[in-house]
Amino acid sequence: MNRKQLVDQIFSKQSFLCVGLDTDIKKVPECLLNNEDPIFDFNKAIIDATAQYCVAYKPNLAFYECMGVKGMISFERTIKYLKENYPDHFIIADAKRGDIGNTSSMYARTFFEEYDIDSLTVAPYMGEDSVTPFLNYEGKWVILLALTSNKGSHDFQLTADQDGERLFEKVIRKSQAWGDEQNMMYVVGATQGSMFQDIRKVAPNHFLLVPGVGAQGGSLQEVCKYGIIKDCGLLVNSSRGIIYASSGSDFAEAAAIKAEALQKEMAIELNKIK
DSSP: OOHHHHHHHHHHHTOOEEEEEOOOTTTSOGGGTTSSOHHHHHHHHHHHHHGGGOSEEEEBTHHHHTTHHHHHHHHHHHHHHHHHHOTTSEEEEEEEEOOSHHHHHHHHIIIIIISOOSEEEEOOTTOHHHHGGGGGSTTOEEEEEEEOSSTTHHHHTTOBOTTSOBHHHHHHHHHTTTOOTTTEEEEEOGGGTTHHHHHHHHOSSSOEEEOOBSTTOBOHHHHHHHHOBTTBOEEEEESHHHHTSOSSTTHHHHHHHHHHHHHHHHHHHHHTTO
16 A cells, blocks of 8 residues: 555545554454454454444454464454455554564565554664565555653653754654655654654654554554644554453444544544634
8 A cells, every 4th residue: 555545545434543443352352262262352342343443453463363373363364354355545564573684575575465454563672684675565655663652662762862863853854764654654642742743853744653543542642643644644542442442242333433532533633624
């Protein structure tokens, strides 16, 4: 999916919502646990219930890898279901890969050839040669970690060099020589609030993947106040706040209600930039 296609979906659906499929077997409703593949069945129900309100899905690989082969089968079935039934949705593999060049090439082959996923989160700490193998695939996106929403983000990401440039700013500035706004996004946590102003000074036109709205307490309105641009430029992710809205047999219906509520808030923000 290229940028124009993504933007068209956002304005057509009046939504820039990404639903995070962080599916924990310990939180799957009891009514599904005796199924042959409860993870996939849970994901399928969530997808069917929320697809009309979102433009993207983001399965987090950790929640599948922790179950070994069974978990990866569930992941693969989820991706296949999305591609066959909701091909207009952007798929993000939240895997945070990044290693020396030949290893990154194998990671890229895994997600962009084997699974044929639209985008992948990548850790930029090892520098250019660890990232560029992911950028060699036409029509695929790299989503670099820039300024995350966790408490420990302050340990390194906000440290400044002698010229006052902070590490997250250096990552964004430097990486723009590797890719561009047509194939690279940045992860910026919703809990960073007004820091989006600083992000936009360095990356005025790039899309930002924004986790942290919902269970982590980030404000959608604050993110939009400082981060939205003329073609939106945001994918705001909500995981636990949507998929675990209910632990009962009505889990899918409850997820739809949460997703619709966020979509309506997003429609208001999109109308402000027309």
